[in-house]
Amino acid sequence: MKGKIKISVKNRFISFNFTLERNVTILTGDSGTGKTKLINMVRDFSELGKSSGVTLKCDKPCLVLEGRNWEAELENTHESIIFVEESTPFLTSYDFARRIKNSDNYYVLVTREPLPQIPYSIDSIKQIRKKGKNPKIESIYKNVSVKDISDFPYELAIIEDSKTGFQFYAKASEGTDMECISSNGKSGIVDLLNRNKNKKVLIIADSAALGSEIRELMYFKEKSQNKTDFFLPESFEWLILRSDIFSGSTDIQEILENPVDYIECQEYFSWEQYFTILLVNSAKGKANLEYPKNKSQLPSGYLNESNIDKILNAMKIKKK
Amino acid sequence: MLKIFFGSHPDEIYNTEMYYSNQYDKNWVMEPFAQKIIADIDDSTVIAPDVIKNDIFGLFDSDNLSAGVKTLLLIYNKPKMIFNISNCGDNCAKYILEMAENRDITVCLHHLMDFGKDFSFKIINDRRRKVISDPMEYLSLANKYLRGKTNEG
Numbered sequence: 001m002k003g004k005i006k007i008s009v010k011n012r013f014i015s016f017n018f019t020l021e022r023n024v025t026i027l028t029g030d031s032g033t034g035k036t037k038l039i040n041m042v043r044d045f046s047e048l049g050k051s052s053g054v055t056l057k058c059d060k061p062c063l064v065l066e067g068r069n070w071e072a073e074l075e076n077t078h079e080s081i082i083f084v085e086e087s088t089p090f091l092t093s094y095d096f097a098r099r100i101k102n103s104d105n106y107y108v109l110v111t112r113e114p115l116p117q118i119p120y121s122i123d124s125i126k127q128i129r130k131k132g133k134n135p136k137i138e139s140i141y142k143n144v145s146v147k148d149i150s151d152f153p154y155e156l157a158i159i160e161d162s163k164t165g166f167q168f169y170a171k172a173s174e175g176t177d178m179e180c181i182s183s184n185g186k187s188g189i190v191d192l193l194n195r196n197k198n199k200k201v202l203i204i205a206d207s208a209a210l211g212s213e214i215r216e217l218m219y220f221k222e223k224s225q226n227k228t229d230f231f232l233p234e235s236f237e238w239l240i241l242r243s244d245i246f247s248g249s250t251d252i253q254e255i256l257e258n259p260v261d262y263i264e265c266q267e268y269f270s271w272e273q274y275f276t277i278l279l280v281n282s283a284k285g286k287a288n289l290e291y292p293k294n295k296s297q298l299p300s301g302y303l304n305e306s307n308i309d310k311i312l313n314a315m316k317i318k319k320k
Numbered sequence: 321m322l323k324i325f326f327g328s329h330p331d332e333i334y335n336t337e338m339y340y341s342n343q344y345d346k347n348w349v350m351e352p353f354a355q356k357i358i359a360d361i362d363d364s365t366v367i368a369p370d371v372i373k374n375d376i377f378g379l380f381d382s383d384n385l386s387a388g389v390k391t392l393l394l395i396y397n398k399p400k401m402i403f404n405i406s407n408c409g410d411n412c413a414k415y416i417l418e419m420a421e422n423r424d425i426t427v428c429l430h431h432l433m434d435f436g437k438d439f440s441f442k443i444i445n446d447r448r449r450k451v452i453s454d455p456m457e458y459l460s461l462a463n464k465y466l467r468g469k470t471n472e473g
Contacts, residue, residue: 013376013377013378014376014377029409030361030388030409030410030411031361031362031386031387031388031389031407031408031409031411031412032361032362032363032386032388032389032409032411033386033409035387036337036386036387086387086406086407087334087335087336087337087338087387087404087407089334089335092430111406112406112407112409112430112431112433113406113430113431114431114432114466116467130363132375132376133376187467190459190460190463191463194456194459194460194463197456215431215432216432216459216462216463219432219434219455219459220456220459223437223455223456223459224456
């Protein structure tokens with residue numbers, strides 16, 4: 001399944017209207033905003049249809065996954081929107097994460113738990129904002145990323161990636177006062193922050209899979225005395241594709257404008273995986289730019305001065 | 321004193337909504353503390369035992385309160401039990417601290433709840449007993465205990 005999915009759920013008292021733009025959406029936030037109400041209305045409609053008194057409009061079937069037989073129900077559910085309520089015991093299990101990978105459904109997971117076993121984007125984390133009978137469902141982490149890091153005005157950069165991304169930023173910051181270290185994955189970032197409490201830090205990570213960490217990182221930024229900034233492109237490969245190195249490819253630019261229309265969730269659990277394959281295929285046959293699928297070694301073509309500038313400036317490019 | 325156990329605890333009530341539905345007392349909402357949290361968190365007014373009013377939903381019973389309020393009411397009325405406060409949003413945090421001012425409360429936490437700037441509580445994993453009030457120490461301990469490979473919850 002791919003593409004945006006619009007959902008409208010309403011009864012006599014309240015109306016929820018929202019659009020899913022990725023395969024995994026996390027619904028979280030304050031108590032008393034209506035998360036359980038929304039789940040109950042979806043459950044009522046999926047069990048009794050219009051006779052429930054709930055009106056639900058969506059191009060795909062919507063249902064609430066719960067109970068002891070969830071694995072069998074999930075096995076037999078396709079091309080659907082699956083809601084899971086908080087405190088559902090299997091929601092935090094690795095078994096659930098394994099089973100939703102490579103499935104052709106979209107998921108709306110109501111929880112405050114970080115779910116590190118599921119790669120989800122910071123853009124997928126939503127909250128309900130109370131607004132009378134028409135509450136709004138909105139992204140929590142909008143505009144948390146800086147757009148320009150080209151002058152590297154930091155003492156330390158913590159790079160989530162340990163391979164091509166780290167190689168790029170280490171090379172790009174050569175000659176500056178900024179030290180580059182890798183956290184060897186997203187879960188190591190908080191540890192490194194705690195060990196470098198008094199420094200001006202830039203965190204560079206893929207927003208496509210940083211969802212489980214962003215709350216802790218934002219907490220650190222808010223509560224610590226030192227300056228912490230985030231540079232969070234969708235992924236390093238997305239940043240390269242968005243740069244002027246590939247600006248001549250109309251196919252790539254069309255995909256980047258609306259990735260959701262191209263990314264089949266059954267094939268790509270996270271958008272980061274899709275952009276890696278897109279870059280591997282797009283760079284095939286290009287001298288010094290052929291990108292390795294295993295991301296082990298960044299080709300030299302991305303490390304010359306001109307292309308470093310193009311990649312660093314890619315977040316600033318305004319698309320249509 | 322508030323005592324927080326990060327992750328799953330053998331005596332924890334994880335699904336507080338279900339527990340509340342099967343155990344609540346209709347008179348719980350009549351307490352001043354209950355009326356205060358119902359007004360603040362659920363924008364609702366207590367009319368009578370098990371009768372609550374809201375501008376949007378009209379009259380409803382206390383089984384239709386938010387998960388956060390239900391969890392707070394459970395902690396308030398059954399302080400010796402261990403409830404999962406990850407069913408509570410950050411807007412419940414100050415009330416958890418308030419309830420723990422004059423009595424010992426032990427809770428389970430499965431995420432990084434924001435308790436604001438001024439707090440003090442104990443993290444009791446690994447038999448720790450030190451009182452903490454530093455947000456950075458709290459973050460560090462949350463990261464340590466919630467990211468462990470053996471803890472899925």
